[in-house]
Amino acid sequence: MVTIADVAAHAGVGAGTVSRVLNDSPQVSESTRARVLAAIEVLDYRPNPLARGLSRGRCQTLGVVVPFFTHASAVERLRGVVAALDKSLYDLVLFNVESPVHRDEHFTTLTRRDRADGLLIMSLPPPPASLHRLATSGVPIVLLDSRGAGVPAVVTDDVEGGRLATRHLLDLGHERIAFLGDEPGNPLGFTSSSAREAGYRETMESAGLAVRPGDVRHGPHVRAVARDLTRAMLAAPDRPTAIFAASDTQALGVLEAARAAGLTVPRDLSVVGFDDVEVSSYAGLTTVRQPLFESGRRAAELLLESLAAEEPLGEAEYQLDLELVVRSTTAAPATTPAAG
Amino acid sequence: MVTIADVAAHAGVGAGTVSRVLNDSPQVSESTRARVLAAIEVLDYRPNPLARGLSRGRCQTLGVVVPFFTHASAVERLRGVVAALDKSLYDLVLFNVESPVHRDEHFTTLTRRDRADGLLIMSLPPPPASLHRLATSGVPIVLLDSRGAGVPAVVTDDVEGGRLATRHLLDLGHERIAFLGDEPGNPLGFTSSSAREAGYRETMESAGLAVRPGDVRHGPHVRAVARDLTRAMLAAPDRPTAIFAASDTQALGVLEAARAAGLTVPRDLSVVGFDDVEVSSYAGLTTVRQPLFESGRRAAELLLESLAAEEPLGEAEYQLDLELVVRSTTAAPATTPAAG
DNA sequence: TTGAAAGCGTTACCAC
DNA sequence: GTGGTAACGCTTTCAA
Numbered sequence: 001m002v003t004i005a006d007v008a009a010h011a012g013v014g015a016g017t018v019s020r021v022l023n024d025s026p027q028v029s030e031s032t033r034a035r036v037l038a039a040i041e042v043l044d045y046r047p048n049p050l051a052r053g054l055s056r057g058r059c060q061t062l063g064v065v066v067p068f069f070t071h072a073s074a075v076e077r078l079r080g081v082v083a084a085l086d087k088s089l090y091d092l093v094l095f096n097v098e099s100p101v102h103r104d105e106h107f108t109t110l111t112r113r114d115r116a117d118g119l120l121i122m123s124l125p126p127p128p129a130s131l132h133r134l135a136t137s138g139v140p141i142v143l144l145d146s147r148g149a150g151v152p153a154v155v156t157d158d159v160e161g162g163r164l165a166t167r168h169l170l171d172l173g174h175e176r177i178a179f180l181g182d183e184p185g186n187p188l189g190f191t192s193s194s195a196r197e198a199g200y201r202e203t204m205e206s207a208g209l210a211v212r213p214g215d216v217r218h219g220p221h222v223r224a225v226a227r228d229l230t231r232a233m234l235a236a237p238d239r240p241t242a243i244f245a246a247s248d249t250q251a252l253g254v255l256e257a258a259r260a261a262g263l264t265v266p267r268d269l270s271v272v273g274f275d276d277v278e279v280s281s282y283a284g285l286t287t288v289r290q291p292l293f294e295s296g297r298r299a300a301e302l303l304l305e306s307l308a309a310e311e312p313l314g315e316a317e318y319q320l321d322l323e324l325v326v327r328s329t330t331a332a333p334a335t336t337p338a339a340g
Numbered sequence: 341m342v343t344i345a346d347v348a349a350h351a352g353v354g355a356g357t358v359s360r361v362l363n364d365s366p367q368v369s370e371s372t373r374a375r376v377l378a379a380i381e382v383l384d385y386r387p388n389p390l391a392r393g394l395s396r397g398r399c400q401t402l403g404v405v406v407p408f409f410t411h412a413s414a415v416e417r418l419r420g421v422v423a424a425l426d427k428s429l430y431d432l433v434l435f436n437v438e439s440p441v442h443r444d445e446h447f448t449t450l451t452r453r454d455r456a457d458g459l460l461i462m463s464l465p466p467p468p469a470s471l472h473r474l475a476t477s478g479v480p481i482v483l484l485d486s487r488g489a490g491v492p493a494v495v496t497d498d499v500e501g502g503r504l505a506t507r508h509l510l511d512l513g514h515e516r517i518a519f520l521g522d523e524p525g526n527p528l529g530f531t532s533s534s535a536r537e538a539g540y541r542e543t544m545e546s547a548g549l550a551v552r553p554g555d556v557r558h559g560p561h562v563r564a565v566a567r568d569l570t571r572a573m574l575a576a577p578d579r580p581t582a583i584f585a586a587s588d589t590q591a592l593g594v595l596e597a598a599r600a601a602g603l604t605v606p607r608d609l610s611v612v613g614f615d616d617v618e619v620s621s622y623a624g625l626t627t628v629r630q631p632l633f634e635s636g637r638r639a640a641e642l643l644l645e646s647l648a649a650e651e652p653l654g655e656a657e658y659q660l661d662l663e664l665v666v667r668s669t670t671a672a673p674a675t676t677p678a679a680g
Numbered sequence: 681t682t683g684a685a686a687g688c689g690t691t692a693c694c695a696c
Numbered sequence: 697g698t699g700g701t702a703a704c705g706c707t708t709t710c711a712a
Contacts, residue, residue, distance in 0.1 A: 001452070003705055014683040019707055029681060048454045050399055051705030054390040054688050061433075068422055072618075075415050082408055082436045092434045093401075096422045112341070114388045114689090223622075252622055278412075279619045282563075282592055343689055354699040359691055367697060391689030394704045454705090 002043045011039035022047060053114065061091045062303065063116035065106050067123055067188060068096040070221055072249050073275045073292050074122060077144060080296025081120060088304055090117065097124060100187055104130060111137035118303045120144060122296075125189045126151075140306045140313065144299040146191065152306075152313040154299040154320070158192045161288045161322045162199020165244045165272040168286070168324055170207050173332045174242040174270060177204065178215040180229055180254060181246030186220070193221075193246040196274060200244055215240055226253025227260075234261045234269075241333035242270035248280045248287055255283065255329065266331035276325055284328040291320045342383045351379035362387060393454070401431045402643060403456035405446050407463055407528060408436040410561055412589050413615045413632050417462060417484060420636025428644055430457065437464060440527055444470060451477035458643045460484060462636075465529045466491075480646045480653065484639040486531065492646075492653040494639040494660070498532045501628045501662045502539020505584045505612040508626070508664055510547050513672045514582040514610060517544065518555040520569055520594060521586030526560070533561075533586040536614060540584055555580055566593025567600075574601045574609075581673035582610035588620045588627055595623065595669065606671035616665055624668040631660045 004022075008015045013032055020028050021036040028036075039045070053059035064081055066074050078094075085092050093116060097103045107130040110116055118140040125146040126134055134141050135150040143153035169177050179200045182193035197216070204211050217233060219225040226245060233239060234257060245251035251273030258269050265271055273280060276289035298318060306313045344362075348355045353372060360368050361376040368376075379385070393399035404421055406414050418434075425432050433456060437443045447470040450456055458480040465486040466474055474481050475490040483493035509517050519540050522533035537556070544551050557573060559565040566585060573579060574597060585591035591613030598609050605611055613620060616629035638658060646653045 001705095004707095005705080008683095015706080016684075016708075017682060020682090023707080027681060032681080046449065046452070048394070048705050050390050050394040050454050051688090052707075054388070054394050054690085055705080055707040057688075059390055069419060079409060082434065086436060086438075094422065094432045094434050096426060098426075109386065112386065114390045256622070279622065282596070282619065282623065341689095344691095345689080348699095355690080356692080356700075357698060360698085363691080369697060372697080388689050391704090392691075394688090394706085395690040395692080397691095397704075 001048075002045045004045075004047070007036065007039045007043055007045050010043060011036045058113050058117045059115070060089055061093050061116050062300075063093050063095055063106075063110050063119045065095045065097055065103070065110070065119065065121045065124060067098065067190075068094070069098060070188070071123065071190075071247070072277050072279075073247070076277060076292035077122060077296035077299075080293040080298070081144075081300040082296075083293070084297040084300035084304065090304070090307075097188065103188065107134060111139050113139055115139075118142075118307050120299055120303055121146070123188075123190055123192070125191060127189075138312075140303060142299045142303045142306075142313070144295060147317070150315050152302060152316045152318070154295050154302065154318045156192065156290045156295070157319055157322060158195030159199040159202070161274060161290065162196035162244070163203045164199075164322060164324045165196075165274065165288050166200045166203035168326070168330065169242045169244065169270060169272060170203065170209075172242075172270065172330060175209055175333075176212075176215065176238075176240040176242070177209075178217070178233055178240035178243045179211075179246070180217045180219075180226055180233075180243055180250055182221050183218045190221075196244075196246045221247065221249065223249050223253040223256070226250035227257045228253075230254045230257035231261065234258065234263065240269075242272070242330070244272045246274055248273040248275045248277045248285060251285055251287065251329075252279065252283060255285070265329050267334050270330040270333070272330060280325075281327070286327045286330040287325050289323045289325045295320050341388075342385045344385070344387070347376065347379045347383055347385050350383060351376045398453050398457045399455070400429055401433055401456050402458045402460060402640075403433050403435055403446075403450050405435045405437055405443070405450070405459065405461045405464060407438065407530075408434070409438060410528070411463065411530075411587070412617050412619075413587070414462060416617060416632035417636035417639075420633040420638070421460060421484075421640040422636075423633070424637040424640035424644065430644070430647075437528065443528060447474060451479055453479055455479075458482075458647050460639055460643055461486070463528075463530055463532070465531060467529075478652075480643060482639045482643045482646075482653070484635060487657070490655050492642060492656045492658070494635050494642065494658045496532065496630045496635070497659055497662060498535030499539040499542070501614060501630065502536035502584070503543045504539075504662060504664050505536075505614065505628050506540045506543035508666070508670065509582045509584065509610060509612060510543065510549075512582075512610065512670060515549055515673075516552075516555065516578075516580040516582070517549075518557070518573055518580035518583045519551075519586070520557045520559075520566055520573075520583055520590055522561050523558045530561075536584075536586045561587065561589065563589050563593040563596070566590035567597045568593075570594045570597035571601065574598065574603065580609075582612070582670070584612045586614055588613040588615045588617045588625060591625055591627065591669075592619065592623060595625070605669050607674050610670040610673070612670060620665075621667070626667045626670040627665050629663045629665045635660050 095106045123145040131148045217229040273287035463485040471488045557569040613627035
């Protein structure tokens with residue numbers, strides 16, 4: 001393994017000078033710089049990142065904490081992060097989170113500059129204790145798709161998204177609109193589903209429509225679960241004419257159940273999802289599009305900026321635009337509801 | 341930042357002893373061990389991984405080189421890798437590859453123990469020069485979904501998969517079976533598509549069926565491209581009665597084109613894909629299932645084993661089983677072909 | 681503009 | 697069993 005000392009010897013200079021060349025310090029004469037570069041070339045020298053990191057107190061690594069398995073949308077966001085980091089000099093370390101223990105473990109261990117120079121936390125609202133530790137750790141943090149006091153965040157206006165979806169169905173003439181989303185007390189504390197539900201409830205209320213208890217269902221974020229929950233809803237004698245699902249994954253489960261129940265979408269049932277993941281365009285799903293890839297990129301860029309500026313970002317909040325994408329799973333209700 | 345020296349001072353022992361406790365060396369008395377552990381607890385000490393890595397010559401990190409953007413299947417494989425590494429003590433560094441330059445850069449830079457203790461390379465056949473460098477670098481490597489002389493690999497029998505798909509269509513009575521796959525000269529050298537094509541051609545030949553030139557189409561691995569290529573095929577007056585696509589992504593493009601052309605699947609056209617990614621079950625796609633998640637896990641476990649054994653794996657090849665999953669996009673051809 | 685040398689926080693070897 | 701002390705390979709200050 002060729003070290004900086006080898007290069008120094010080969011070039012006939014001191015190790016310090018080689019280091020200066022490596023970190024292109026201006027205070028090196030052109031001639032020595034050339035000599036050093038030549039030696040580096042000849043010896044095929046590459047600096048040891050560990051040694052460099054130990055010496056400088058940082059490790060050229062960005063940690064990305066992500067519930068990699070739970071949400072389909074996380075992958076698309078991660079792609080955006082990867083894209084942004086591609087051109088940077090930082091390596092990306094992936095920390096998967098499936099349980100709160102998992103999460104807190106990462107949060108504690110990662111708040112040190114020798115672990116990661118910056119942290120990007122996806123969809124996970126840090127619990128207060130972790131948040132304090134994170135905020136005061138000196139390691140720049142960006143929250144993506146969650147919020148925390150004192151920490152910058154790239155967020156989606158999920159409440160507004162819920163309104164958008166619901167209003168769309170109302171505009172089509174629906175009055176019995178159901179909602180299907182995550183369990184409110186999901187272990188990792190994902191909040192997007194309940195925010196979307198809030199937008200839904202609010203919009204229903206302003207339209208003077210009551211939400212029947214049986215028209216709101218919750219379950220783990222899995223297609224099969226959404227399918228089963230929907231089956232129950234559709235089995236009732238007077239079923240809703242439209243369902244707003246808190247995510248595309250769940251909306252696909254809804255569609256599956258509708259198909260299984262012999263219903264034609266959108267004639268017998270309208271369905272709206274949320275996210276616009278890749279499958280959705282194929283499935284012809286009407287959905288609230290949020291720029292997943294872009295949000296990942298934006299968050300990563302934010303982190304890079306704060307790293308470059310060597311100063312923490314404030315509590316700034318960056319919000320990306322939502323857009324209703326109308327495809328072929330929504331239409332006016334075929335029959336006027338019994339209440340009419 | 342609390343260091344090993346602080347712990348040593350607090351416990352009234354030498355730094356070496358603390359280190360021994362950390363790496364649970366047997367040669368520490370129970371009493372001192374307890375004292376040291378207490379000090380660690382009180383001071384909330386965590387070893388600096390950089391320093392540890394520098395000293396020991398490895399960094400507790402595994403590099404995963406993956407064409408993250410190009411193939412949907414890569415994500416599912418990556419999930420398997422993440423799952424396997426979750427319980428290990430290794431961090432996962434993600435290296436995205438989109439171009440050959442990208443790829444070679446990673447291959448050169450990652451063949452050092454101070455970068456990664458092991459390397460998992462997904463779907464990328466290393467060029468000979470890189471391969472030599474990799475094989476002799478001393479860094480354990482596992483290839484996933486590609487092969488290389490002297491390097492262990494977890495692979496899929498793509499040729500057999502191609503046979504499976506084609507035979508299924510033949511068994512249903514099809515004779516005009518088309519193939520749609522990646523460009524043979526794709527820049528990163530993915531080989532799965534052409535292997536699947538080989539299985540297809542071989543099976544057609546043994547069945548005594550000629551493959552018409554226009555019945556084999558190639559293009560970049562993108563759904564929209566597959567759709568357009570299919571449109572061209574279906575526009576011809578005597579079109580094939582079945583299409584075998586080299587991946588589910590491409591098969592979805594085929595389905596889209598069929599729908600756009602007003603054809604009913606499987607009545608007017610049978611479609612078989614490859615991979616069985618998550619979407620496929622939703623789309624009801626008949627496909628050749630390969631255990632993507634499982635392959636990722638297997639490859640990662642292999643790497644961990646070789647790391648634990650501190651000896652390089654041989655050129656062993658690990659092959660996972662394929663399985664034809666018949667869903668609703670294949671059926672007997674409606675009309676007997678013109679040749680009949 | 682440059683070299684020498686002192687860290688950075690561990691581990692591992694060598695005495696005791 | 698345990699403490700002292702070289703490494704590990706780099707950056708950075710201090711002198712010159």
